[in-house]
Amino acid sequence: MIFHETSLVDAKLIELQMRGDSRGFFARTMCKDEFKAQGMDLDYVQQNMSVSAHRGTLRGMHYQLAPNAEAKLIRCVRGAIVDIIVDLRPGSASFLKHEAFELNEDNKHELYVPRGFAHGFQTLTDNVEVTYLVSGYYTPAAERGLRYNDPKLGISWPLEVTTLSDKDAAWPLIDDSSRIEI
Numbered sequence: 281m282i283f284h285e286t287s288l289v290d291a292k293l294i295e296l297q298m299r300g301d302s303r304g305f306f307a308r309t310m311c312k313d314e315f316k317a318q319g320m321d322l323d324y325v326q327q328n329m330s331v332s333a334h335r336g337t338l339r340g341m342h343y344q345l346a347p348n349a350e351a352k353l354i355r356c357v358r359g360a361i362v363d364i365i366v367d368l369r370p371g372s373a374s375f376l377k378h379e380a381f382e383l384n385e386d387n388k389h390e391l392y393v394p395r396g397f398a399h400g401f402q403t404l405t406d407n408v409e410v411t412y413l414v415s416g417y418y419t420p421a422a423e424r425g426l427r428y429n430d431p432k433l434g435i436s437w438p439l440e441v442t443t444l445s446d447k448d449a450a451w452p453l454i455d456d457s458s459r460i461e462i
């Protein structure tokens with residue numbers, strides 16, 4: 281795995297190293313030793329997948345409150361997405377900043393989202409499958425979100441939003457104090 285720093289403190293874009301042969305190729309997608317050397321979260325307790333039927337579908341921006349905060353390791357295994365993360369950690373040099381990453385079935389990039397970040401993505405193709413490991417159990421009482429089009433975040437999504445859950449349409453806007461419950 282090749283670990284690339286991002287503009288957001290502690291978040292990393294991971295390039296997989298393919299070992300090809302006559303059958304195809306092999307690549308490692310998670311390795312505790314390599315993650316430890318990078319200071320990344322090591323213990324993943326759930327693996328999730330989602331399938332989105334339509335191009336332009338948006339899921340986000342999601343996180344869980346501490347002590348249920350989760351690190352996430354995201355990969356798009358069918359189709360393509362733009363994945364966007366926001367650093368919500370007060371005191372971080374990248375507090376409230378975001379960065380966008382294209383993850384798709386061809387580049388096979390993996391995005392490491394640290395605890396204390398909000399996460400979301402928009403599909404760039406129909407019939408998209410995303411798979412991700414998370415370091416915390418799903419805890420509905422700890423679920424929180426930011427509005428994908430909150431002017432305080434200033435995220436520019438690549439496509440018109442075609443599909444959005446009622447829950448994602450209703451997340452609160454960040455108030456003037458910019459204080460965010462994490």
Ligand SMILES: Cc1cn([C@H]2C[C@H](O)[C@@H](COP(=O)(O)OP(=O)(O)O[C@H]3O[C@@H](C)C(=O)[C@@H](O)[C@H]3O)O2)c(=O)[nH]c1=O
Pocket residue numbers: 328330339340342343352399400401418445447
């Ligand atoms: C996230 C999650 C949802 N669910 C249930 C709740 C609901 O009935 C159904 C769909 O849930 P959601 O609408 O929250 O699914 P979705 O909008 O895809 O939620 C996901 O979005 C991306 C951006 C993330 O970062 C993930 O951590 C997760 O929050 O699945 C679980 O049972 N376990 C889980 O871990």
